[in-house]
Amino acid sequence: MEFQEVVRRRRMARNFAPRPLPAEAVERILANARRGPSAGFTQGIDLLVLEGEDQTAQFWAAVSPDRGFSSAGWPGVHSAPLIIVPFAHKQAYLDRYAEPDKGWTDRDETRWPIPYWYVDAAYASLLALLTAVDTGLGALFFGVRDHGALRRAFGVPDALDPIGAIAVGYPATDRPSRSLQRGRRPSETVIHRGSW
Numbered sequence: 001m002e003f004q005e006v007v008r009r010r011r012m013a014r015n016f017a018p019r020p021l022p023a024e025a026v027e028r029i030l031a032n033a034r035r036g037p038s039a040g041f042t043q044g045i046d047l048l049v050l051e052g053e054d055q056t057a058q059f060w061a062a063v064s065p066d067r068g069f070s071s072a073g074w075p076g077v078h079s080a081p082l083i084i085v086p087f088a089h090k091q092a093y094l095d096r097y098a099e100p101d102k103g104w105t106d107r108d109e110t111r112w113p114i115p116y117w118y119v120d121a122a123y124a125s126l127l128a129l130l131t132a133v134d135t136g137l138g139a140l141f142f143g144v145r146d147h148g149a150l151r152r153a154f155g156v157p158d159a160l161d162p163i164g165a166i167a168v169g170y171p172a173t174d175r176p177s178r179s180l181q182r183g184r185r186p187s188e189t190v191i192h193r194g195s196w
Contacts (some may be wrong), residue, residue, distance in 0.1 A: 059150075
């Protein structure tokens with residue numbers, strides 16, 4: 001698929017067919033997520049990969065015991081055969097920038113005007129979303145509210161911060177999100193050439 005077509009077709013799928021995914025597609029999604037840029041080539045992201053009903057059911061039981069997507073009208077989210085949880089690792093960035101080629105030996109977090117550990121985890125997430133589309137799959141990025149439950153359920157170290165989760169699967173018939181009714185902002189309200 002051409003890149004422009006991948007970008008055009010990318011949307012958040014909220015209903016998935018309960019079909020297993022080809023191993024090659026899963027590995028390609030994960031490999032591409034690892035190719036995202038990272039400040040100082042820190043590579044301070046980790047991915048928790050949950051495949052199959054046993055692992056994904058454990059995820060939903062931990063982070064959404066009320067099955068919130070079902071009550072919101074999207075029960076098919078829970079059918080996604082793959083969940084990827086991207087984690088940011090702040091300490092990896094602080095340590096990397098204390099190395100001789102960077103020179104910030106104090107590891108002071110205030111040196112960072114933007115927490116690039118989150119930015120880089122978001123890059124990885126977007127690459128996973130785009131790769132899912134390119135492999136003929138659908139994907140949904142969504143927030144995880146109960147980080148503690150996620151940590152306990154999967155033994156996640158405290159130093160890692162989940163930035164959300166990505167459900168991946170074969171898209172099934174879906175109803176449009178109410179958010180889409182807003183429409184896309186006109187380009188002249190987004191793009192400011194030369195000045196505001």
